[in-house]
Amino acid sequence: MKIIIDDKEYACREGQKVLDVARAHDVDIPTLCFNPLNEAMRPAGCRLCLVEVLDGGRPGLQSSCSLPVSDGLKVSTKSRAVYDERREVTELLLSEHEQDCRNCPISGECAFSELCRDYDINGVSVCAECPNRKEGCLLSRGVLCIGPITYANCDAFCTRRGYPCEGCHSVMVNEDLLRFGLAAFAKADFHKEEILEAARIFSYEGVKVLDKVMKQEGFK
Amino acid sequence: MKEVNIHVEHLTRVEGHGNIILNARNGKVEKVMWEVSEAPRLFEAFVRGKPYHQLARITSRICGICSIGHTLASLKATEAAMGIEISAQSQLLRRLAIHGENMQSHILHLGYLVSPDLFGVGSVIPLVKTHPDAVLSIVKLHRVANEYSDAICGRTTHPTNLVPGGLHKSPSPVKLRKCREMLLDSVDTANAVAELLLDNAGALPDFSRETEFIALTSEEEYALYDGLIGSTDAGTYPAEAYESVVNEFVVPHSTAKYCKNKRESFMVGALARFNLNHKHLSPMAAKWAERFGLKAVCHNPFMNNVAQLVEFVHSIEDSIAIIDRLLEDYKDEPRPRITPKAGRGIGIVDVPRGILFHDYTYDENGICVKANCVIPTNQNHNNIQHDFEAFAPTLLGRPEKEIELNLEMLVRAYDPCISCSTHFLKVEWKR
Ligand code: SF4
Ligand code: SF4
Ligand code: FES
Numbered sequence: 014m015k016i017i018i019d020d021k022e023y024a025c026r027e028g029q030k031v032l033d034v035a036r037a038h039d040v041d042i043p044t045l046c047f048n049p050l051n052e053a054m055r056p057a058g059c060r061l062c063l064v065e066v067l068d069g070g071r072p073g074l075q076s077s078c079s080l081p082v083s084d085g086l087k088v089s090t091k092s093r094a095v096y097d098e099r100r101e102v103t104e105l106l107l108s109e110h111e112q113d114c115r116n117c118p119i120s121g122e123c124a125f126s127e128l129c130r131d132y133d134i135n136g137v138s139v140c141a142e143c144p145n146r147k148e149g150c151l152l153s154r155g156v157l158c159i160g161p162i163t164y165a166n167c168d169a170f171c172t173r174r175g176y177p178c179e180g181c182h183s184v185m186v187n188e189d190l191l192r193f194g195l196a197a198f199a200k201a202d203f204h205k206e207e208i209l210e211a212a213r214i215f216s217y218e219g220v221k222v223l224d225k226v227m228k229q230e231g232f233k
Numbered sequence: 234m235k236e237v238n239i240h241v242e243h244l245t246r247v248e249g250h251g252n253i254i255l256n257a258r259n260g261k262v263e264k265v266m267w268e269v270s271e272a273p274r275l276f277e278a279f280v281r282g283k284p285y286h287q288l289a290r291i292t293s294r295i296c297g298i299c300s301i302g303h304t305l306a307s308l309k310a311t312e313a314a315m316g317i318e319i320s321a322q323s324q325l326l327r328r329l330a331i332h333g334e335n336m337q338s339h340i341l342h343l344g345y346l347v348s349p350d351l352f353g354v355g356s357v358i359p360l361v362k363t364h365p366d367a368v369l370s371i372v373k374l375h376r377v378a379n380e381y382s383d384a385i386c387g388r389t390t391h392p393t394n395l396v397p398g399g400l401h402k403s404p405s406p407v408k409l410r411k412c413r414e415m416l417l418d419s420v421d422t423a424n425a426v427a428e429l430l431l432d433n434a435g436a437l438p439d440f441s442r443e444t445e446f447i448a449l450t451s452e453e454e455y456a457l458y459d460g461l462i463g464s465t466d467a468g469t470y471p472a473e474a475y476e477s478v479v480n481e482f483v484v485p486h487s488t489a490k491y492c493k494n495k496r497e498s499f500m501v502g503a504l505a506r507f508n509l510n511h512k513h514l515s516p517m518a519a520k521w522a523e524r525f526g527l528k529a530v531c532h533n534p535f536m537n538n539v540a541q542l543v544e545f546v547h548s549i550e551d552s553i554a555i556i557d558r559l560l561e562d563y564k565d566e567p568r569p570r571i572t573p574k575a576g577r578g579i580g581i582v583d584v585p586r587g588i589l590f591h592d593y594t595y596d597e598n599g600i601c602v603k604a605n606c607v608i609p610t611n612q613n614h615n616n617i618q619h620d621f622e623a624f625a626p627t628l629l630g631r632p633e634k635e636i637e638l639n640l641e642m643l644v645r646a647y648d649p650c651i652s653c654s655t656h657f658l659k660v661e662w663k664r
Contacts, residue, residue, distance in 0.1 A: 156568075176393040176401055179290055214287050 017087040018064075030055075031077040031088060032062055042090055043099065043128055045106075047078045055079055060102045061128070064088040065095050074098055100132040107134060133187060136164040138194050139178045143169035151177050152201040159184070159211050161194035162223060184212045184219025191219075191226045198232075205232050237629065239637050251649065253621075253640050257629055265625040267617045267644065269489045277604045285311050285573055285599040286397055292591065292606065293391045298341070298650055300390045301334035301382060302584030303606075305458065306591040311397050313472075314578025314595050320566060323399035324458070325555050326385060329412075330395060331457045331582060332548040332555075333382035337389070338585035339503070339541040339548075340378055342648045343430070344371030347538050350642050351433040367429050370422045374545075377419045381552070384408045398569025406563050413556045416549050420517075423546055427521055430542060434525060437539075437646075438639055441532040442623040444616055445496050446505035447478065449583040455506070455513035455547060457583045463509045465530050466495040472579045475590045479607050491615040492607075498615040501587025502647065503540035504531060515550035518543045534620055535646045541585075573599025586610055586648055610649045617647055 015022050016031065018040055025034045035042050036049075046059040057079040064077045068087035074094060089095060107129060139160030140146050151158040151172060158177035160169065163184050172178050185191055198208060205227055212220050241253040252268040276295050280288050289307035293300040305327055312319060345357045348371070352360060361368050379389045384404055386392030394401045449456035450463030461469040462478055470478055481490040493499060507514075507522070508530045514522065522528075525539045575597040581590050587609030594603040620643055628636045
């Protein structure tokens with residue numbers, strides 16, 4: 014019996030699930046609730062192992078850890094629908110999760126933070142936690158605060174005390190978040206180079222994205 | 234006589250990685266070594282190309298314990314390079330900052346790292362059962378030190394309120410008064426802890442080896458924030474002479490550089506400061522020095538612990554005096570505005586573990602082109618080694634466990650901050 018995963022054929026046996034075939038051939042499918050140490054237990058609850066059935070079965074998104082193989086079954090692990098759904102699932106999980114872990118410098122040992130990275134799910138900016146957001150924002154007082162473009166979860170420790178954020182949790186790497194954050198600088202009188210320089214203090218990746226977004230936005 | 238082989242890998246209750254090795258045969262020490270295995274830190278390279286106002290932010294990350302000290306040394310170097318004057322009020326506030334850090338660091342070392350040796354237990358955890366009041370007092374003092382540092386510096390570590398030219402904003406008088414109250418309230422607790430440590434000070438070995446002591450020194454005060462480089466052997470040196478005082482050199486068994494001045498090694502830290510500046514101790518601190526039998530010039534490295542305790546008390550008293558002075562005429566000073574200039578500047582402060590040097594060169598845009606930082610623990614490694622060579626032979630008749638403990642206590646007395654990571658105990662016995 015054969016199934017097709019991402020346009021490639023794989024031999025399989027009756028009783029196997031799509032995930033098992035994928036794993037046996039190093040096709041990457043993320044999982045959280047499936048425990049490789051106890052393969053019999055498949056609660057199929059996290060919905061991260063979703064694949065899209067294209068042919069040979071009920072079409073649509075199904076969890077591969079519980080989807081039985083059948084001859085000629087054709088699935089995709091990479092379709093847009095799969096990506097979007099997995100991202101959404103991760104985001105929902107994160108919303109119930111310990112918020113502090115969003116900005117963890119990923120060690121490679123935490124499947125969940127890896128997922129957040131892979132699906133481009135990021136934290137919020139320092140502004141989101143900052144009480145000055147409503148009144149007395151440092152930017153409006155002429156102090157260069159990079160809170161709008163840096164990750165939070167410090168409960169705006171410095172800005173709350175009246176000191177500008179220096180981005181010790183690093184500059185965000187998500188373009189949308191950066192674009193949104195940059196709007197805060199539009200009202201203040203800071204030069205592009207000044208902001209980039211401030212951003213560079215503890216960040217590298219984020220500054221590259223920031224630079225790109227600034228260019229796109231015609232930031233001066 | 235039996236063979237002794239001691240190998241303590243990654244000594245605990247110190248900061249970072251260091252190993253102790255002792256091999257002895259027939260009552261003779263064949264090899265005794267203090268080995269530093271920490272990876273190089275490369276901060277001097279990080280800051281090259283960075284603008285002047287970011288240097289203190291970055292170099293403060295060299296250490297999680299004495300980050301305030303690194304910040305101050307860094308700011309002083311930048312200010313010296315650009316000829317920036319800072320107000321009398323800022324100078325006093327910065328003195329408070331360094332007192333706060335001294336208190337944080339000393340109580341951490343004495344309370345959590347050294348006291349287990351004095352009480353004969355392995356860590357602070359068993360003390361919670363046997364001496365709950367003492368542990369609570371220590372935690373209270375630590376909290377006071379943290380809150381005090383936070384109030385002045387904007388954070389307990391990696392301060393944000395200290396900037397080139399002074400302070401980002403002056404802490405409010407209300408905050409200062411609160412600090413004063415808190416410090417005043419901690420006096421009794423500090424005395425009680427000192428009393429308890431005095432009762433157990435007998436556990437500190439009686440060992441002396443003559444050495445040179447180097448610290449900031451001043452005619453006016455117990456120098457921590459400002460002064461000249463002082464030596465118990467050679468008088469004083471101006472800041473510019475620092476390189477010829479520390480004489481950094483490289484040894485194969487250590488990733489940290491070693492130092493020496495007049496003798497084969499020198500010591501920095503609380504004991505060095507005490508030996509050079511004891512005249513300026515606050516009254517209560519001087520009284521505690523006397524009760525512990527600490528007299529200048531003291532050559533027993535174990536007394537560094539006592540000197541730290543004395544300094545802790547001094548920092549409380551002197552802080553209160555400084556706050557009183559500040560409040561007599563306190564202004565909300567504006568954030569300093571600075572025009573960068575080219576130049577080289579050396580900043581020196583005496584931080585908990587000893588004298589610290591930052592030396593920066595800037596171009597005309599205020600971009601750092603060269604940096605050098607000489608860290609206290611580096612200056613002590615060589616002295617630890619020479620102490621080992623003198624101390625180990627006197628221990629040989631004793632059981633191995635005891636020899637090991639004594640050598641460990643010696644290293645700990647220096648309160649080394651070998652880097653910024655602590656590892657768990659792994660002792661290897663080779664027989
Ligand atoms: S810019 Fe800074 S001060 Fe203003 S709201 Fe954001 S974090 Fe707070
Ligand atoms: S500098 Fe760090 S701790 Fe301070 S507000 Fe920014 S992210 Fe938070
Ligand atoms: S692995 Fe969790 S639903 Fe499949």
